[in-house]
Amino acid sequence: MAYRNASSNLIDGGMVSLIGLIKASTGSYGLALLPIVALTLVGSASLLWISRNAPQHKP
Numbered sequence: 397m398a399y400r401n402a403s404s405n406l407i408d409g410g411m412v413s414l415i416g417l418i419k420a421s422t423g424s425y426g427l428a429l430l431p432i433v434a435l436t437l438v439g440s441a442s443l444l445w446i447s448r449n450a451p452q453h454k455p
Contacts, residue, residue: 411431411432414431415428415429415431415432416428418430418431
């Protein structure tokens with residue numbers, strides 16, 4: 397549990413730095429938020445893929 401929390405905090409800090417770097421270099425918040433959009437799409441696709449491959453339990 398602690399490992400998951402620690403890795404989440406490191407990733408969050410990295411994303412904040414990445415957003416600031418992209419905003420500073422391009423001047424656009426839209427472009428700076430693209431990494432979050434990409435990660436959200438990857439997470440959603442992964443969730444759909446996992447749920448389709450999970451065994452179905454019949455009552």
